[in-house]
Amino acid sequence: MPELRKDPIIGRWVIISTERGKRPSDFPGAPKRKKENKLCPFCPGNESATPPEILAIRPDTSEPNKPGWTLRVISNKYPALRIEGDLNREGVGIFDKMNGVGAHEVIIETPDHNKDLIDLSTKEVQDVIWAYRERSLDLKKDPRFQYILIFKNQGEAAGASLEHSHSQLIALPIVPKRVTEELEGASKYYGYKERCVFCDIIRQEIADDERVVIQNDSFVSLEPFAPRFPFETWILPKRHSASFDEIKKEDISALATLLLETLRRLAKALNNPQYNYLLHTSPVNNDYPEEYHWHIEIIPKLTKVAGFEWGTGFYINPTTPEDAASYLKELEI
Amino acid sequence: MPELRKDPIIGRWVIISTERGKRPSDFPGAPKRKKENKLCPFCPGNESATPPEILAIRPDTSEPNKPGWTLRVISNKYPALRIEGDLNREGVGIFDKMNGVGAHEVIIETPDHNKDLIDLSTKEVQDVIWAYRERSLDLKKDPRFQYILIFKNQGEAAGASLEHSHSQLIALPIVPKRVTEELEGASKYYGYKERCVFCDIIRQEIADDERVVIQNDSFVSLEPFAPRFPFETWILPKRHSASFDEIKKEDISALATLLLETLRRLAKALNNPQYNYLLHTSPVNNDYPEEYHWHIEIIPKLTKVAGFEWGTGFYINPTTPEDAASYLKELEI
Numbered sequence: 224m225p226e227l228r229k230d231p232i233i234g235r236w237v238i239i240s241t242e243r244g245k246r247p248s249d250f251p252g253a254p255k256r257k258k259e260n261k262l263c264p265f266c267p268g269n270e271s272a273t274p275p276e277i278l279a280i281r282p283d284t285s286e287p288n289k290p291g292w293t294l295r296v297i298s299n300k301y302p303a304l305r306i307e308g309d310l311n312r313e314g315v316g317i318f319d320k321m322n323g324v325g326a327h328e329v330i331i332e333t334p335d336h337n338k339d340l341i342d343l344s345t346k347e348v349q350d351v352i353w354a355y356r357e358r359s360l361d362l363k364k365d366p367r368f369q370y371i372l373i374f375k376n377q378g379e380a381a382g383a384s385l386e387h388s389h390s391q392l393i394a395l396p397i398v399p400k401r402v403t404e405e406l407e408g409a410s411k412y413y414g415y416k417e418r419c420v421f422c423d424i425i426r427q428e429i430a431d432d433e434r435v436v437i438q439n440d441s442f443v444s445l446e447p448f449a450p451r452f453p454f455e456t457w458i459l460p461k462r463h464s465a466s467f468d469e470i471k472k473e474d475i476s477a478l479a480t481l482l483l484e485t486l487r488r489l490a491k492a493l494n495n496p497q498y499n500y501l502l503h504t505s506p507v508n509n510d511y512p513e514e515y516h517w518h519i520e521i522i523p524k525l526t527k528v529a530g531f532e533w534g535t536g537f538y539i540n541p542t543t544p545e546d547a548a549s550y551l552k553e554l555e556i
Numbered sequence: 557m558p559e560l561r562k563d564p565i566i567g568r569w570v571i572i573s574t575e576r577g578k579r580p581s582d583f584p585g586a587p588k589r590k591k592e593n594k595l596c597p598f599c600p601g602n603e604s605a606t607p608p609e610i611l612a613i614r615p616d617t618s619e620p621n622k623p624g625w626t627l628r629v630i631s632n633k634y635p636a637l638r639i640e641g642d643l644n645r646e647g648v649g650i651f652d653k654m655n656g657v658g659a660h661e662v663i664i665e666t667p668d669h670n671k672d673l674i675d676l677s678t679k680e681v682q683d684v685i686w687a688y689r690e691r692s693l694d695l696k697k698d699p700r701f702q703y704i705l706i707f708k709n710q711g712e713a714a715g716a717s718l719e720h721s722h723s724q725l726i727a728l729p730i731v732p733k734r735v736t737e738e739l740e741g742a743s744k745y746y747g748y749k750e751r752c753v754f755c756d757i758i759r760q761e762i763a764d765d766e767r768v769v770i771q772n773d774s775f776v777s778l779e780p781f782a783p784r785f786p787f788e789t790w791i792l793p794k795r796h797s798a799s800f801d802e803i804k805k806e807d808i809s810a811l812a813t814l815l816l817e818t819l820r821r822l823a824k825a826l827n828n829p830q831y832n833y834l835l836h837t838s839p840v841n842n843d844y845p846e847e848y849h850w851h852i853e854i855i856p857k858l859t860k861v862a863g864f865e866w867g868t869g870f871y872i873n874p875t876t877p878e879d880a881a882s883y884l885k886e887l888e889i
Contacts, residue, residue, distance in 0.1 A: 522867060
């Protein structure tokens with residue numbers, strides 16, 4: 224019997240359609256197809272093909288915007304938003320608009336064109352997370368920005384236009400709709416229970432141990448109770464924290480370890496799937512310090528879904544999160 | 557300068573990133589690739605390969621579940637939901653679930669395997685719309701169902717698993733999230749203005765004439781002010797009506813004409829794109845008769861978007877709706 228399940232945070236129902244049950248091997252994988260690309264603007268030696276670096280990890284002896292770096296943050300050459308100008312919020316009859324002011328940055332995770340994030344060392348992934356935090360803290364100082372959105376598109380079908388491994392950061396003058404929904408849902412739950420809904424989820428999931436993939440002292444990675452997609456996986460800090468940039472130095476290393484192992488398990492289970500991950504954190508104003516709980520959502524791109532899901536907010540998922548968790552957990556990696 | 561625009565119904569902001577402006581020819585089309593498929597269960601002669609028909613248009617002289625039909629409605633052989641059983645709503649710790657009870661039907665729009673919806677006559681499309689209405693009215697009688705969702709996936713990338721032209725209907729024991737958001741937004745607007753937000757949009761769009769594609773006495777097809785996707789197109793009845801199944805017989809013909817011409821213009825402009833359309837109507841209880849306004853949303857599948865948009869509710873659209881409307885309007889078809 225298919226089952227309807229409700230997401231406890233934003234109240235979205237999804238269908239877990241077990242009768243269309245899919246094993247990991249039923250999904251087409253995305254075999255690696257990296258090629259030496261002489262024109263890759265993210266490769267060392269081509270620094271002049273990108274806007275100047277905002278942040279880099281490089282030896283003191285090396286010059287900015289020259290080779291020698293191990294991680295590099297630049298402005299997006301084709302930004303979705305522009306850093307200059309005022310918002311000029313205004314009406315157009317019954318409609319509302321404002322200028323597309325914001326920052327759009329690219330975190331080049333490695334100088335090696337042939338490596339994906341999962342091929343990096345824990346130390347290198349730590350540096351990536353450190354860069355996320357540094358850029359967040361810096362951009363938060365700009366009073367025009369309400370939200371700092373960090374995400375990664377891995378693979379062409381997941382929206383990556385360049386194959387050299389990178390993440391993106393967008394600073395926005397508004398809070399994205401999904402985050403607003405999470406804030407409202409979490410705040411409603413808190414109003415009723417006086418407990419963080421994410422903390423309650425983590426406690427129940429660890430006790431049940433049905434949907435947990437892996438955990439360490441500081442983080443847990445799990446399949447959510449009402450996932451939209453097969454093998455949708457969340458990573459959450461075990462200790463309550465609303466804002467990602469509050470992360471402590473020692474926890475950056477714990478997060479790097481857990482993120483890397485979770486991604487490697489997904490890669491092995493699903494034959495290197497294309498994927499997206501998104502970091503959901505508090506808005507800049509941090510108005511919900513007790514209610515909200517930052518986390519990472521990893522979404523492998525496995526099923527063909529399109530306008531239907533966008534148009535309805537309604538998802539049919541052929542794999543139960545319990546099956547996905549037990550499969551991922553038992554993998555030898 | 558990119559522009560941020562707010563959807564006046566559900567309050568979602570989108571970026572219209574004109575600097576990445578795309579002409580229709582920049583999008584890869586989906587050239588027709590229909591092939592004779594001997595095993596197509598939707599073709600005449602193969603009726604026994606599908607569940608028995610629920611509704612059909614066929615001459616009085618022809619037998620059910622035999623050839624002779626021009627339109628056929630059947631249960632989905634692999635339904636996402638099951639028609640038998642009770643909901644048994646229950647909790648699992650802090651989570652909520654219920655049985656996946658519902659109906660999942662397929663409307664086979666034509667006996668001709670080689671025709672898409674846009675190749676049909678106005679009369680044939682009228683029959684398709686008539687079938688949507690008949691099945692909606694019938695399924696509404698079942699007290700377990702709260703919502704009747706009608707949609708079409710055209711093309712493999714848009715989620716169609718069989719290429720023979722068809723639409724789908726799902727009767728649900730819940731209201732999908734996007735519809736709930738529209739109901740809440742429309743109801744908030746009505747509370748303030750005592751007018752339907754959709755009626756106000758239609759009035760302003762027809763007066764401005766910047767985003768209207770085509771119209772007739774009863775319907776208008778337009779590019780919304782804050783579209784998520786390039787060439788996203790909505791069709792709305794000009795006279796206020798909350799529920800699609802209230803449609804009058806004479807309006808079915810006007811809708812068929814407008815739907816067909818809109819889809820043909822999109823097909824010509826974008827080289828036969830794959831697409832989805834969704835019919836947003838009132839829930840079965842019709843609790844918002846003055847506030848809500850049914851409509852069709854057509855979403856061509858042109859851009860590679862994935863988990864990022866699902867994870868954030870945040871969209872970057874490279875084509876302004878004004879450009880899309882003027883292009884579609886001026887096409888010779």
